[in-house]
Amino acid sequence: MNLEGGRDEEEEYYQLVEMRRSVESVLHLLNKQSPLTLKQEKYCSKECVERFVRAKGNSVKKAAKHLRNCLSWRDSLPTEDLMADEFSAELAEGVAYVAGHDHELRPVLIFRMKQDYQKFHSHKLFTRLLVFTLEVAVQTMSKNVDQFVILFDASLFRSASGFMKMLVATLKIIGDYYPLRLHKAFVIDPPSLFSYLWKGVKSFVELSPLTMVVSTLDIQESLHFNDLTSYPQATSLRFDPSLVPSSAKLGSCSSSRFSFTVSHHFDSLKPWYLSLTDTSGSKVGPTNLSRTLLGPHISPLNARSLSFASPRGNIDVVRKGFFPSTPMPQKTQKLDPSIVRHPRTPKPSFLHSPALFFKRDCQLSRVEKPHESFLPFLKFYQRPYDEMIYRSKMRPPLGGLISIVSPQLKRRNMSASQRY
Incomplete structure (x- = not known):
């Protein structure tokens, strides 16, 4: 036992040494191409570079190229200028926000965008709102937490293709510029044709194994029928002949x-x-x-x-x-079991039920069932949205002017109430 424990410690130490060398090599390649600015050096912390290295299979060259593309993308946005004042209407309606943290202190993000949002807003504004919400979630993470959970409320969409475009664009941004950040993503109550479109598209989406489709109606029915004591027994419906x-x-x-x-x-x-x-x-x-x-x-x-x-x-x-019956005739011949032809079950046709062709994907293990995985996050989905609670989680400069002025307003209100 001691020998095995010593070997495990040696392997862990060897992996840590190799990761440090990889991180130093990535930073050396970045500075060799072009020196990093102060903002870029602040972003390229040890933990950040490690995520890029692990996402590319410990390949130093691929990790350096991926990180360089991410830095240029953040400079083009730019992420440092994102503030809550730019999304005052979205924050008031609760279009995208951080609902809280799960039992492992991972932030839980909820996106409740209507179908008309993309018609009246550009793709650039949508990208800025998405990145702003992700940055708020990253700021609220604890020291040993580096992932978040996303809940996509698709019940407000009537078009399956419209929601598919929004979902694929979101997962692509997270996969390209936030590697290894996504723990799980749930698509809740999508349009009827979304499952068929998702089957053809998910093979081209990098984060599709982490994305699950759930239905709140199925979850409510399973929760109700598990508690059989709440239902009256059948004997209570018997007819009383005396009436x-x-x-x-x-x-x-x-x-x-x-x-x-x-x-x-x-x-x-x-x-x-x-x-x-x-x-x-x-x-x-x-x-x-x-x-x-x-x-x-x-x-x-x-x-x-x-x-x-x-x-x-x-x-x-x-x-x-009591039951008189005619005696059956005795058997005179013995049938050969090989001669007996049993009726064959017809093969399923697409005209009968299209869902039969997608049944194989639904046969997941007990741990990977979407409904069971979604139950711990159901309370965040049902919890009403509060703008002030969400704004209190923002740190400067993301919080904007309201996060800076709001503490003074609270003190002023307290002093005015003490006078009366």
């Missing part, structure tokens, strides 16, 4: 086994009444059957549960005496 007058009858049917009566009250839960009392004058078969043959006495209270049950007791005697 129906004996004279009010539409008709009756009787035999040696039971009598069947229908009442005038059609709006009742059970307008028919079944009784096993012997009320018929004409009987078929033997009449002196003992109680042991027919089993226990069936009253109107348990008629519903035992009316279609098989008779209890000595089954062999009942079969021989």
